[in-house]
Amino acid sequence: MPKLDYFTFKIGGPAGFGIKSMGLNFAKVATRSGYHIYDYSEYPSLIRGGHNAMQVTVSEEPVYFTTQHTNFLVALNQETIDLHCDELVDGAIVLFDSDLKFKTDCIKAKVENCSLPLAKIVSEAGGIPIMRNTAALGAALAMLDGSMDHFNNLISAEFKNKKPEVTELNQKVAKAGYDYAKTNFKEKIKNILTKKDSVEEKIVINANEAAALGAISAGLGFAAIYPMTPTSNILHNLAPHQEEYGFVYKQPEDEIAALTMALGASNAGLRSMVATSGGGFALMSEGYGLAGLTETPVVIIEGMRGAPATGIPTWNEQGDLRFILHAHQGDFPRIVLAAGDAKEAFYLTQKAFDLADKYQTPVVLIVDKIICEDDQSYSPFKYDDYQIDRGKLVDQTQKDYKRYALSKDGISPRSPFGLGNHFLANADEHDEQGYSNEEIKNRNDQMHKRMQKLITCEKEDMQDPVLFGPGEADITLVSWGSNKGAIREAIKHFDNVNFLHITWMNPFPSQLVKDYLENAKYIINIEQNYSAQLRGLIMEKTGINIQDTMLRYDGRPIYSEQIIEKINQVLGDK
Amino acid sequence: MTTLQDLQTPCAPNFCPGCGDFSIWAAFKNAAVKEGWNNTNTVLTAGVGCHGHILNFVKINAFGSLHGRAVPVAEGARMANDSLNVFVFTGDGDSLAEGTNHYIHAARRNHDLTIILHDNAIYGLTTGQTSPRSPQGYKSKSTPLGNPDHPVNPLTLAIASGATFVSRVYASHIPQVTDMIIKANQHKGLAIVDILQPCITFNKEYDNNFYQDNTYYLGEDHDPKNKTQAFEKALEWGEKKIPLGIFYQEDSPSYESQIPQIRQTTQDAIKCEKRDITPLFEKFK
Numbered sequence: 001m002p003k004l005d006y007f008t009f010k011i012g013g014p015a016g017f018g019i020k021s022m023g024l025n026f027a028k029v030a031t032r033s034g035y036h037i038y039d040y041s042e043y044p045s046l047i048r049g050g051h052n053a054m055q056v057t058v059s060e061e062p063v064y065f066t067t068q069h070t071n072f073l074v075a076l077n078q079e080t081i082d083l084h085c086d087e088l089v090d091g092a093i094v095l096f097d098s099d100l101k102f103k104t105d106c107i108k109a110k111v112e113n114c115s116l117p118l119a120k121i122v123s124e125a126g127g128i129p130i131m132r133n134t135a136a137l138g139a140a141l142a143m144l145d146g147s148m149d150h151f152n153n154l155i156s157a158e159f160k161n162k163k164p165e166v167t168e169l170n171q172k173v174a175k176a177g178y179d180y181a182k183t184n185f186k187e188k189i190k191n192i193l194t195k196k197d198s199v200e201e202k203i204v205i206n207a208n209e210a211a212a213l214g215a216i217s218a219g220l221g222f223a224a225i226y227p228m229t230p231t232s233n234i235l236h237n238l239a240p241h242q243e244e245y246g247f248v249y250k251q252p253e254d255e256i257a258a259l260t261m262a263l264g265a266s267n268a269g270l271r272s273m274v275a276t277s278g279g280g281f282a283l284m285s286e287g288y289g290l291a292g293l294t295e296t297p298v299v300i301i302e303g304m305r306g307a308p309a310t311g312i313p314t315w316n317e318q319g320d321l322r323f324i325l326h327a328h329q330g331d332f333p334r335i336v337l338a339a340g341d342a343k344e345a346f347y348l349t350q351k352a353f354d355l356a357d358k359y360q361t362p363v364v365l366i367v368d369k370i371i372c373e374d375d376q377s378y379s380p381f382k383y384d385d386y387q388i389d390r391g392k393l394v395d396q397t398q399k400d401y402k403r404y405a406l407s408k409d410g411i412s413p414r415s416p417f418g419l420g421n422h423f424l425a426n427a428d429e430h431d432e433q434g435y436s437n438e439e440i441k442n443r444n445d446q447m448h449k450r451m452q453k454l455i456t457c458e459k460e461d462m463q464d465p466v467l468f469g470p471g472e473a474d475i476t477l478v479s480w481g482s483n484k485g486a487i488r489e490a491i492k493h494f495d496n497v498n499f500l501h502i503t504w505m506n507p508f509p510s511q512l513v514k515d516y517l518e519n520a521k522y523i524i525n526i527e528q529n530y531s532a533q534l535r536g537l538i539m540e541k542t543g544i545n546i547q548d549t550m551l552r553y554d555g556r557p558i559y560s561e562q563i564i565e566k567i568n569q570v571l572g573d574k
Numbered sequence: 575m576t577t578l579q580d581l582q583t584p585c586a587p588n589f590c591p592g593c594g595d596f597s598i599w600a601a602f603k604n605a606a607v608k609e610g611w612n613n614t615n616t617v618l619t620a621g622v623g624c625h626g627h628i629l630n631f632v633k634i635n636a637f638g639s640l641h642g643r644a645v646p647v648a649e650g651a652r653m654a655n656d657s658l659n660v661f662v663f664t665g666d667g668d669s670l671a672e673g674t675n676h677y678i679h680a681a682r683r684n685h686d687l688t689i690i691l692h693d694n695a696i697y698g699l700t701t702g703q704t705s706p707r708s709p710q711g712y713k714s715k716s717t718p719l720g721n722p723d724h725p726v727n728p729l730t731l732a733i734a735s736g737a738t739f740v741s742r743v744y745a746s747h748i749p750q751v752t753d754m755i756i757k758a759n760q761h762k763g764l765a766i767v768d769i770l771q772p773c774i775t776f777n778k779e780y781d782n783n784f785y786q787d788n789t790y791y792l793g794e795d796h797d798p799k800n801k802t803q804a805f806e807k808a809l810e811w812g813e814k815k816i817p818l819g820i821f822y823q824e825d826s827p828s829y830e831s832q833i834p835q836i837r838q839t840t841q842d843a844i845k846c847e848k849r850d851i852t853p854l855f856e857k858f859k
Contacts, residue, residue: 203855219846219849221843222653248653257679290639397614417651421635
């Protein structure tokens, strides 16, 4: 297996041990010291117990995905060592509590086992047992020449709502761990987190958080979100800010209510959104078509996870593409986009609101567990050029107003409720005013009008897929969603491999994709589902049947190393 | 100002001649004229059933939703614009089968809107199946051997769920229906108006005679502030004991009164500006 040239720090233990927050603190010490990071976490669907692991890959340059190998493992329990021993590489460090007497014989690589008496370190500093992790992190930072100043600031931020003694005590414990390692593991210290002279301000953010911020920036008025892994954090990042920023977040009784509430709010004039996972979207499939027929703008963020049914809730999959493209009975304009990372999630959320308003139809933005929860470091997102576009929104009373007036581009003038413009947003097929109507000519006119929107969208708004890597290549990778990061890392190792990243799923950039793929020498389709759904979509839209696929549907990511291995195998066979 | 003329649409009503929906339609229009409900201040929603067609016959902004889903659409519209009078037209299949979850939660949240329940104890539009309001033993196309289920009671359900205005009327009493709809709208909170109506085509058991013979109005001795008494009255059903009137009324903060940032007017609701989220990035640095 190829080894990437990045340093990966990993921490593992049972749920409830603060592993995620430790990992995040580590990541922010790195970014505040001038580095780029990408973090990845794994956890079961539990609140306590089970096995949680979080890893942070650190780099001097932007890094788009984590590594399969681990250079520094903090093991809070035996299981962590047992589960991750094969990831450790020669020269790696394994840090653990000496009181717990872990067995390390499963580790094949030549590692340095560093154990420290965490209980003693903590109690001597005046702390309580739960602070063992803070001591462990302090020790880890010492061994990587990381900054205690940054760690202290992070501790203050973490406990800012508690009594100052809590912060002080945690900082004391952290320093105790730091000092212990600095003294006892002096020769093992590596300059991984050494503070850089010039540090650019960065944010450490995932797609859930980015989507929430994108929505607020884009003038969000109403959000109804029922919690569901992996998108619950979207609502966690909207609910606290609603009063200050002037939007309403409502927790609904179910996903059916979520989407139908959003349709009511949207018809009253507010930019409205919902967010869920595949199972919640299944319940929303009713409202999806209702939005389409009533021509109500709404943004739906669908965060995929292992399916079907409850599936593997805390693990990844990209199995909902076909479902989203076809959900609900009949034909109506479904605009479907897919984000490949947190940054895309931010900008595509803004775009989704504009598209929903302009085309007066539901817009689904697909994300997945990996990007929803993995953090990546970025410069704070800028959007000076962004302008709210509400399309043909009417803001006055009009004479003879017709909500569903036939029009060349398929888009009618849209009045909200309460302006004095009568209309009936009707789940029945309807005439231009909205009254129920079953006649042949009217039905055809309205169907054509609605479907014309997709043709207009393709002409006016659809964005091109991006080709990463050289224009000329021996191998072209095709993929979508969270594979973007791993693939971008993989192709860095080649000068004859490129990557076509698909973002627009409907309308679909058929001509461009066809051009790229017809000229490709060898194509590999990469995605995380059983039935190669993107491959099927490409076949349907372009006639090109990609022969070689790299599929994964066990909930784990497709790693860069695996992609590199696949590329090497193909190149070797040629 | 609203006139009957203002409320007229080009669509001829398609209810069966003699249907209680005609009375409900008349009563609602009377109320709209009296109160000045129109396209600047009112929104209607409906589900699917014979009741749903009413939206084609009243010229006020409306959203014709899916079966069972009229309530959440109404909630969304109400939370979006504090100046709107919001009415839900629904039926016993719509809100006591398909959409009961939404009925219960609307009640417990005390949204400031009015639910008008077209209660004919049958599924009319789909040609006569048993409804959650049908008595046990009822014979229909779907229960030809007799309904094994007991009926659900929309009033006890509403009271138990926390609705703050719970009432029942009989469709043919148009002035009383008008009055009740007005009172329900004036009430600041979740108001249920259960309108008993005959389905002259499919429900031969609960016909006009049945309602005329067996309903009576709650008198002065009924205290609508007494929840337990209201619940007991709501349990009554049968020969000469179907109460009409306001069963329960409570003054309690509406859901919307707890949203300080709620848009106060329609112009507020459509205002949508790009926001500066610089402070929100701080948490991620």
